[in-house]
Amino acid sequence: MEVAVAVRRPSFFGELGFWAVRTVVHEAAALGHALLLQQLIESGAPVNIVNLDNITPLHDACIQGQAQCVRLLLDAGAQVDIRTVHGNTPLCNACAAGSPECAKLLLEHGATANPTLTALTATPLHEACIRGNVDCVKLMIAEGAQLEAFDIYFGTPLHAACIKEHVDCAKALLIAGASVNAAKFHETALHYAAKVRNVDLIELLVEFGGNVYARDNLGRKPINYTRPGSPPALCLQFYESTPLSLQHLSRVALRTALGTRAQEVMSKLNLPNRIIRYLCYC
Template structure:
């Protein structure tokens, strides 16, 4: 009787229902995990914590159980942080995306908290799921003091290509002091990251004039950028003539072409101050071209009127007027 068709029918229905329920639950878990990641990337930690709590329950390695030590480090509350450490809280607790209390202290530029964590065994080279180290976070905040402390405790100044680069972040945000400290600790000044290029290329892209000047003074390769794109190509896409002058003063090659076969002049906005600066740097033939551009711009007016409209320095204006 037990082995009859009715028994097998109920058995198949039960298995099907169980499999459907399991699959549905798995889909919900995957969806919630993706949603958590989305909120983390967007910076909405509160919502990420709520969803993570549904997925992971009471596991301590998630945003839902972001420890009081994380909060103390992020807010720079040194006394609270030291009290928690004295109570035996693990200084290396991490969140779901592998953020430690040391990461938080460095991101906030709280050097006293960072030092206390390091003195109590915090991992100086801990890496988040996004490839960020405490040193990267210190460069992000522009805290030279945090950078120095991390290096004293053995932080690696330069990591593998796939990890976030501290010097590139410092340059991107214009934190020249952090950049100089890293360079003094044997970071390769021409270190090229595939997605970013060299530090000089990043400085030109984000128009960090102080960083551009210092990198060139310290011997950065003026033509080494991102693959075939040079720092001059990056500068030509922007509107800062001072960067153009700095690069050309240090011998940037005006004729170099990128992967699309374009020179820096080709990338400059037509009739812009950057285009004028590049034309003037190229020499007499380019000056003649500039003069022709002026005439076309003024729709047939006299050449000297066109030159006056450019508001060029007086010696250069006189030179063009007599060509």
């Protein structure tokens, strides 16, 4: 069976095969038509064909969370870390789509958990935090994603989670050892939590050692970004006026000292499980 690959512009033969505006392979991958995609592959259709934005069928399958098509493409030799003109890898797309299934397949085929940041893109972990995909966040953390990778637009993944008000993603990052007081132009995650007026985020960040007195490049503390008398303002006012307990300070100090090794180290301590769970924020 011979299958024609439809193109709407002249093709250019190059390192990845050729480029086109969009092809049947792209469409089949994006729509999850696995049988058609398999037929196309068996008929010799190039799996690494790119359009003008350097988007491959693998990118399209990942952004739509089409795990079966992702597997077919990878088994047929699709390039796992190819980047679009904007710098996105297929793993970025899978994490943005909230598809741990696609992300796992890519990682099993050698996808890079920490692709080099560009001016136009974030890391897969950033993408998961921006979209609030906590399962992908946890997967990327387990794969060694850099918790302090700095995106010029969002800052760290923790900043991104707070800007988008994804409390569960922020908690997963903090438990894994993300720096709660890392700054983007002197703005901490707590500044962002105050700006979006999210009390749950404020309390979470303070619990993990967020500095309520930190000042940004305008000299403003988090409370200065709240409306006087509002729940976020009252929450921050309480923390500014009420000293943290010695127990809380000790836990924060230990977590800060151990960083990303906290869970591993504390699980080996000869301490009651109740205390270990407290130290690990379980």
